[in-house]
Amino acid sequence: MLTFFSRKKTDESDIRFADLNGLPLNEGDMVMSLRYDLGKCVIKKTATGMIYESIETGKQVSWAKM
Numbered sequence: 001m002l003t004f005f006s007r008k009k010t011d012e013s014d015i016r017f018a019d020l021n022g023l024p025l026n027e028g029d030m031v032m033s034l035r036y037d038l039g040k041c042v043i044k045k046t047a048t049g050m051i052y053e054s055i056e057t058g059k060q061v062s063w064a065k066m
């Protein structure tokens with residue numbers, strides 16, 4: 001009975017990004033970010049997770065904050 005309520009374990013590295021249209025986003029994709037004044041960004045994978053790196057300013061923002 002307890003297995004009915006237990007959660008499935010998920011792998012944190014198996015994060016799936018999608019844009020507003022539901023199309024998948026992958027590492028290296030260029031996106032336009034209107035938050036944090038980033039402008040055009042590239043999605044990058046780091047040891048701590050996925051980040052958005054601004055091409056215009058070089059600022060990096062974690063995907064969790066977006």
